[in-house]
Amino acid sequence: MAVRGLVAGIILALATLAAILLSVRYGAVHLAAHEVLSVLLGGGTDTHRFIVLELRLPRALLGVLVGGGLALSGAVFQALLRNPLAEPYILGISGGAAAGAVLSLALGLTTAASWLLPGAAFAGALVAIALVFGVAISADRRLDVRVLLLSGVVVGAFFSACIALILSLAEAQTVRSAILWMMGSLGGVSWKGIAIVATYTLPACVLLLGMARALNLMSIGEETASYLGTEVEGVKRLAYGVASLVAAAGVAFAGVIGFVGLVVPHGVRLLLGSDHRILLPLSFLAGAAFLTLADLLSRVVLAPAEIPIGVITAFVGVPFFLILLRRSLQA
Amino acid sequence: MTFTANALSVRYRAGVRRALSEVTMSVPRGSLYAVLGPNGSGKSTLMKALLGTVQIEEGVAAVEGRAVDEWPRRELARHVGAVSQAESTAFPLSVRQLVEMGRYPYLGPLRPMGPEDRAAVESALERCDVSGLAHRQVGTLSGGEFQRVRIARALAQEPSALILDEPTASLDIRHEMGILRLLKRSAREGVTVVLITHHLNLAARFADLLLLLDEGRVVAEGPVDQVFRSEILESVYRWPLSVTLDPITGSPLLIPLDQD
Secondary structure (H helix, E strand, C coil), rough: HHHHHHHHHHHHHHHHHHHHHHHHHHHHHHCCHHHHHEEEEECCCCCHHHHHHHHHHHHHHHHHHHHHHHHHHHHHHHHHHHHCCCCCCCHHHHHHHHHHHHHHHCCHHHHHCCCCHHHHHHHHHHHHHHHHHHHHCCCCCCCCCHHHHHHHHHHHHHHHHHHHHHHHHHCCHHHHHHHHHHHHCCCCCHHHHHHHHHHHHHHHHHHHHHHHHHHHHHHHCCHHHHHHCCCCHHHHHHHHHHHHHHHHHHHHHCCCCCCCCHHHHHHHHHHHHHHHHHHHHHHHHHHHHHHHHHHHHHHHHCCCCCHHHHHHHHHEEEEEEEEHHHHHCCC | CCEEEEEEECCCCCCCCEEEEEEEEECCCCEEEEEEEECCCCCHHHHHHHHHCCCCEEEEEEEEEEHHHHHHHHHHCCCCCCEECCCCCCCEHHHHHHHHHHHHCCCCCCCCCCHHHHHHHHHHHCCCHHHHHCCHHHHHHHHHHHHHHHHHHHHHHCCCCCCCCCCCCCCCHHHHHHHHHHHHHHHHHCCHHHHHHHHHHHHHCCCEEEEEECEEEEEEEEEHHCCCCCCHHHHHCCEEEEEEECCCCEEEEECCCCCC
């Protein structure tokens, strides 16, 4: 199993690299391989330099960070909540982020500074995380994951209502921007944005990877996990907090991109089993490659128009997942 | 390892009856100690309290003389193996993977299993007669097979004490006897064994000491011949019964009578 995991890891790492290179080369303007290469080596025309370095490379890297982060945090939530339907947004994070983003759009704040929209979305996500966590710490100071799940769903519903209220009062142009934001996009990210997402995502991912053994135990139940040497309360809090932050950073910069956090971990699980020491790193790589490629498709299929990336993740992810599911049931 | 409880009380929620009420008991090192009592008498709660997975309202539960909540979980797991009443896996796992989890208290977050870990897993699989199931998915096992796999995982911890909550409830005669002999042998080798069970006759036959609980309180604790008496058991189980001697094994034998 370890050998299979290693081989799959190498393949997925190469796939991620290939996805980044393809994503840099193709788009509304197709570049030749040597043109991309000369830009990456410090040469090329100004136009090519702008397209590659300012538009496409940050976008591809955002795909890697957000796709990897969503898939990884999805896998963590599934283990933590012992629920195969759990995904990064199940605990109200997307609702909180979207409410923050929509509010800032409706108030016209986003023209003031470019960081305000992701800032507001991130703040909304943090409010949702704090609310859900506050409710789920029950009377005896233990974190009850059933309550976590329920309060997450309810907090999400509350923020949906907030969004509906704001949109019903907003102007048509705001409604359109808000809906586009909520459908998710990797476009328009700056290098500064990449730096911020990376600061949140990468250390958090390393921390979560270090919790792989503990998550193996959590997925067979809290009581048994304690008997096998896990500090259950500490693991729950740390995993919940860190996985939530990763999802929040992703949703703040890329909007609500569904499906990656749910489907990618299951795909990896069906192919390589449920050992989180393999599942977590490979989910990150698979999510990174998947989202970067989905973004590429969203830009080239109807170029110069862009399809919302969530449409691509679902259109590609659903058939792929159904085939995997069918195959695993036959085996 | 020894387990002791001193005036131990547990209440699951404010306002409801205590699940355990002022329980004082002690399990000596290397004994096979059976915990008996009707449904809802607090047997499983006692196990959780001794292992620190339930909030204690009053009193002390101690492992090896040290309050259980002062033990780091990893250290406790190297000394005590526990099999709870039921568990379910959320995602597919093989039998070997599940038993290998018994080695987690010995491994860091990244260090892979070494030869001694693998040896412990193999020996545990063998002793529970599940080596042949090692590659099976846990979800495809029968109830009895799963139970033996869970016991194997506790043995893979190489513990100096075992606590098991109705471990033989879904086992056939061959495997039930196999597990009880294994527990008895472990006790002879110095492992402290706490066994929660409804199989009174097997408890009387194999255990060194009995603890009888009723409605969260200790009714009797002591050697089998002092606790396993018809008048005590009748009052606790609220059913007419008679205790005689098994003509073949020579151990006490409880026979439930008809209620007229």
